[in-house]
Amino acid sequence: MALEQQIMAEMKDAMKAKDEATLRSLRAIKAEIIKAKTEPGAGGEIDEATEQKFLQKMMKQRRDSLEIFEKQGRADLAVKEKEEMAVIEKFLPKQLAEADIKLIVEKIIADAGATSAADMGKVMGAASKQLAGKADGKTISNIVKELLSK
Known part of the structure; x- marks a missing residue:
């Protein structure tokens, strides 16, 4: 449960700092945690592998959205995706070169x-x-x- 506790602590800090972009991203991660915990067979607990899977899925979704927004010239939405990707990336293991x-x-x-x-x-x-x-x-x-x- 280290991820959930880490997310909660960072959410608290983001609220104090009034950092909307970070807070939005952390809330999305928290929603995924809750969703994973309530899935049938999860038993209210999730392991680290499951956490990594949904974080990677979230990164992929944002990468795909970013690509689409850039093609369509929607810089405002592309910026939001980049901000969210930066926050999610902090919780993922370092990617290989x-x-x-x-x-x-x-x-x-x-x-x-x-x-x-x-x-x-x-x-x-x-x-x-x-x-x-x-x-x-x-x-x-x-x-x-x-x-x-x-």
């Missing part, structure tokens, strides 16, 4: 004996499992495609 991801994926490809794009599913499954929480799925996919197309 692209070069590090590439090294790990190269090893997975060698271990799996993958040689062509037809082996992408096999490589993606292993890479996604190994890099869970450390890298974005889209980045992993792009690197796997690039390495298998050589």
